[in-house]
Amino acid sequence: MNLKQRFSFIFSSLFSVLLATVTLTVYLLFAHFRQDEFSALMAEKAQTTAKLLIEVKEIDYKMQKIIDSNSINKLYKENTQIYNEDYKLIYNSNDTQTVDLTHTDLDQIKKEHRIFKKDEQYDILGLYYTYDCKHYYVVVSAEDTYDNNKLNYLKYLLFGAFIIGTAVVWLLSFSLSKKALQPLDNFRKRIQKITDSNLKVRLSEAKREDEINALAHSFNQMMDRIDNAYNRQKEFTGNASHELRTPVARVAAQIENLIRRPDLDYVIRTNLISIFEDTFQLSEIISSLVALADINSSEHQFSFTRIRLDELVFNVVAGLSKVFPDFKLKFEIENNTGITAEPEIAGDETLLKIALLNLFKNAYIYSDNHALECLIRQGDQGIDLLITNTGAVPKIDDTATLFTAFYRGSNIGNIAGSGIGLSIVKRVLEYHKAHVIYNIIDQNTNQVHLSFYPLKDG
Structure with missing residues (x-):
């Protein structure tokens, strides 16, 4: 009630x-x-x-x-x-x-x-x-x-007056309370529109001095404080991430050049490869922080373009193959629309590349044979991307928990990681109004299912 x-x-x-x-x-x-x-x-x-x-x-x-x-x-x-x-x-x-x-x-x-x-x-x-x-x-x-x-006439008269009066008051009380508290319903609808990327929503304030108007004023003041604190935190994260990305990329490039030298000692090369992998992981974390800053940036909203999903997958796989030479991929496209159409989606290429990079890297690291299967399935309801590997499955009741920040499954073993990759994936896909689901399709088979809405013409 x-x-x-x-x-x-x-x-x-x-x-x-x-x-x-x-x-x-x-x-x-x-x-x-x-x-x-x-x-x-x-x-x-x-x-x-x-x-x-x-x-x-x-x-x-x-x-x-x-x-x-x-x-x-x-x-x-x-x-x-x-x-x-x-x-x-x-x-x-x-x-x-x-x-x-x-x-x-x-x-x-x-x-x-x-x-x-x-x-x-x-x-x-x-x-x-x-x-x-x-x-x-x-x-x-x-x-x-x-x-x-x-006396009997008075009894029936009073009883009728009681029934009619009670019915009228009940109807009027529900009607008037609904009308009187309508501003609270409007507040609720406005508050539901508030997200971490839309903190500018404010409640309308009337000129009358009552409790509801005072509540709206206090709420708007609170939102102003939250917005200011959030902007300071977002600005710090964005600036720090951008400042760190350049020197880390420079370090990675220098290590890569050293690894290519033919006269390099085997032990030193092995150590440099290990350092390069750690640097690559650090670069991924920084890129994820930059992605978060971009998602939360108001200037970045609605900058979607037409992207071919198959080409995006190939670009991500090509980048991963440089770091993991034994990376193997089986790729297929399945068209169930009945018409010839390119697998295109609307989105931000940089953000989607970061999301797919995290998914493919996780699938590679947690596989038992370093081989992945990737299927792009076109349908009337949109485009699905399915990434499948074989390997240990996490012991978890709610698989949606895997997409929580800093959560790592029970199948991590000795694999290093930060635990924020899948949370970045979820944020990026939510930003694109897409969905991601993790499924255990067999006792030794993992699958990540991405669903994109169909591309609107024009």
């Missing part, structure tokens, strides 16, 4: 609880008011009947029944009963609706002077009446259908 949903859920739940409490309170207060009003009406009826029947001598029981049956304030299913102090029923206004009262009920009336209770059907009011030193129990029962109908 995201922030918008959590905020809307909490707010809507609190409103629902509050609205339910208000509606329940209104219903209970009205029910209590209705009961008090009806009991007051029954008490008035009891008082009137008692006065007429007990205090007025001219009115007998028959006349009182006539009065009760024709009263303008007659209640629904009304019945009035009067008991004397000996608990004997002396008057019943409706013989068909007698409410049976026990001595205990009448004693309760005598004790409390006035009671009101409900049974399954009737509301019952008992009144203790005293006249001329005589005591009477006046009991009025009736069914409050009119007020019960009003």
Whole structure:
């Protein structure tokens, strides 16, 4: 559950609880008011009947029944009963609706002077009446259908208001929270565009002074600091790499010239060859650092040209053959497009040459026979480059880890290396929107699979 949903859920739940409490309170207060009003009406009826029947001598029981049956304030299913102090029923206004009262009920009336209770059907009011030193129990029962109908109507009305109000608030809360927090969604989309090669992205700041605008301002300040630090680090790496590349290349050339001398002692030649290989590896590391600086350089972006992948492979192999004379390559091109087309891709030739140099060198060093197979496969979805060798395979669950900087597989043995070659390969291919995958296709066979998107015309 995201922030918008959590905020809307909490707010809507609190409103629902509050609205339910208000509606329940209104219903209970009205029910209590209705009961008090009806009991007051029954008490008035009891008082009137008692006065007429007990205090007025001219009115007998028959006349009182006539009065009760024709009263303008007659209640629904009304019945009035009067008991004397000996608990004997002396008057019943409706013989068909007698409410049976026990001595205990009448004693309760005598004790409390006035009671009101409900049974399954009737509301019952008992009144203790005293006249001329005589005591009477006046009991009025009736069914409050009119007020019960009003109470039921109020119940359904409040329930409907609760359902509609809750639904409206839930819809509005989710809608308003989505609208109110829309700037955060925009921030998230903008932040997702930030990469190490695109640190200039900034969040838009509004003129209003609120928490979201303050967050955007603080984030932009943080990005400014990160961008400045990253540029200083990138500038140092680029300058140092360029400064180191020239003297290392000069040293390598001088060692190569010495190795070619025919009068050179065998031991010295062997040592010079070893030094030359180390110098070549150092040159590769420096070239990789330069490549990283070029990838991160804004001036280097979008400088892609059309490159024939087969020619790029031949150039890399030719350079490696000078360092490793026993390097052997089996090369094939497979065209599955149905049309005659050159294996061309779009990219930066220098960077791609560094990536392929690392891949071919690794494949050569870690092979058991110094022989490689290279296949360029053209298809409708793009061009694949597959480099295969035989040799020990690394013991690793996730082969993508091999492309992590400074990680070296379990099959390195005594082979020297820096552990950054494959990470450079991954960075270069990501820069070209290409993919690289390492596969173990057999228990003693390694394969690196590169996928390039098809070249767009124009």
